[in-house]
Amino acid sequence: MKLSEEAIGQIKFNEQGLVPAIVQDAENGQVLMMAWMNADSIRDTVRTGKTHFWSRSRKKYWMKGESSGHVQEVVSLHVDCDGDTLLVRARQTGAACHEGYRSCFFRAAGADGAWMATEQRLADPNEIYKKK
Numbered sequence: 001m002k003l004s005e006e007a008i009g010q011i012k013f014n015e016q017g018l019v020p021a022i023v024q025d026a027e028n029g030q031v032l033m034m035a036w037m038n039a040d041s042i043r044d045t046v047r048t049g050k051t052h053f054w055s056r057s058r059k060k061y062w063m064k065g066e067s068s069g070h071v072q073e074v075v076s077l078h079v080d081c082d083g084d085t086l087l088v089r090a091r092q093t094g095a096a097c098h099e100g101y102r103s104c105f106f107r108a109a110g111a112d113g114a115w116m117a118t119e120q121r122l123a124d125p126n127e128i129y130k131k132k
Helices: 005-009 039-048 125-129
Strands: 019-025 031-037 052-055 060-063 072-079 086-092 107-109 115-117
Touching: 005 039, 031 039, 031 052, 031 086, 039 052, 039 060, 039 072
Parallel strands: 019 086
Antiparallel strands: 019 031, 052 060, 072 086, 107 115
């Protein structure tokens, strides 16, 4: 996969220099997560073939799977018609969600109006991240 500096320059980043990136399972289309990318994380994603992001809450640059081992192997990178959102199609290893689920979108509105889990947890986050 290649992406020129000119193409990166055409992306409409927000005031913080970030663009939302939706990560989708390349094989079944499931939306796995949404995270923020800056120009450097886009470059590293293209260069390594693994997803890299900027965490607004932790104010930290990170590679998906750096602590969990649950990496995303990039199949393709797309930009929307407005140039302000990215779609990353990837092969997910393990859980995409930091709570141990395959997708961060593991809850749906239930008949009673409450959020309910729609998939099984794959891993215990305390084991994944070795929280102390």
